[in-house]
Amino acid sequence: xxxxxxxxxxxxxxxxxxxxxxxxxxxxxxxxxxxxxxxxxxxxxxxxxxxxxxxxxxxxxxxxxxxxxxxxxxxxxxxxxxxxxxxxxxxxxxxxxxxxxxxxxxxxxxxxxxxxxxxxxxxxx
Amino acid sequence: xxxxxxxxxxxxxxxxxxxxxxxxxxxxxxxxxxxxxxxxxxxxxxxxxxxxxxxxxxxxxxxxxxxxxxxxxxxxxxxxxxxxxxxxxxxxxxxxxxxxxxxxxxxxxxxxxxxxxxxxxxxxxxxxxxxxxxxxxxxxxxxxxxxxxxxxxxx
Numbered sequence: 420x421x422x423x424x425x426x427x428x429x430x431x432x433x434x435x436x437x438x439x440x441x442x443x444x445x446x447x448x449x450x451x452x453x454x455x456x457x458x459x460x461x462x463x464x465x466x467x468x469x470x471x472x473x474x475x476x477x478x479x480x481x482x483x484x485x486x487x488x489x490x491x492x493x494x495x496x497x498x499x500x501x502x503x504x505x506x507x508x509x510x511x512x513x514x515x516x517x518x519x520x521x522x523x524x525x526x527x528x529x530x531x532x533x534x535x536x537x538x539x540x541x542x543x544x
Numbered sequence: 545x546x547x548x549x550x551x552x553x554x555x556x557x558x559x560x561x562x563x564x565x566x567x568x569x570x571x572x573x574x575x576x577x578x579x580x581x582x583x584x585x586x587x588x589x590x591x592x593x594x595x596x597x598x599x600x601x602x603x604x605x606x607x608x609x610x611x612x613x614x615x616x617x618x619x620x621x622x623x624x625x626x627x628x629x630x631x632x633x634x635x636x637x638x639x640x641x642x643x644x645x646x647x648x649x650x651x652x653x654x655x656x657x658x659x660x661x662x663x664x665x666x667x668x669x670x671x672x673x674x675x676x677x678x679x680x681x682x683x684x685x686x687x688x689x690x691x692x693x694x695x696x697x698x699x
Contacts, residue, residue, distance in 0.1 A: 431628050432635055434617060473659050474659055500635075500643065502643075503646050503655065509654075521639050521642065522560055
């Protein structure tokens with residue numbers, strides 16, 4: 420089972436994402452901001468990350484840039500309320516696999532993770 | 545403060561409440577103020593920066609805040625739910641503002657949103673911006689949502 424890290428400053432969103440993902444994935448860690456996300460990533464080496472953008476201390480865009488620079492091919496799905504067109508393109512350009520805008524349908528998040536899982540396990544789309 | 549900005553927030557609030565909470569919101573009254581000071585005890589404050597900047601303050605009463613948390617995580621017990629209320633209303637404020645900024649920013653601009661700050665009752669000690677504000681009340685079967693929008697746009 421693939422291991423995931425959930426990054427969101429809202430406890431209720433971390434809980435909801437965990438509920439949606441846990442039947443299919445193992446959530447090994449959570450983080451409340453970008454700085455914590457980097458620490459947790461170093462500790463648990465997850466197969467994927469769901470990353471919020473608007474967070475205190477270090478925001479998600481900064482964390483995304485740091486993760487793709489510091490680690491080998493991290494699989495990151497942005498899950499954020501801030502879905503402005505320019506920002507979505509910037510995130511994808513930086514290396515995010517997908518961008519899910521809140522409020523989301525659970526199926527949309529699962530679809531994004533399925534694509535990530537196929538990449539991790541080496542299966543093509 | 546442009547009225548069209550207010551309409552964008554109304555549409556975003558209707559969309560977020562319906563999609564995330566299954567609650568139908570309808571527009572009620574609109575007043576103009578000189579500060580986005582809320583009239584209800586649970587308030588969510590977000591800042592916006594960029595070519596459009598200012599403050600957006602949402603407010604609800606305690607029972608509506610509990611209902612919002614309940615709709616977001618329906619399987620939680622009341623005691624657990626109480627701990628999640630601030631997180632729930634903060635996230636709803638974040639989603640409405642996030643949706644609104646998609647329309648406000650368009651294709652060329654980027655607007656930054658500060659993470660939501662939630663205050664309740666007597667602990668409200670916020671430096672509300674002294675700016676022309678549109679204050680709207682939205683009605684639902686579960687309670688009233690107040691949206692105070694104080695935004696200015698660079699020429």
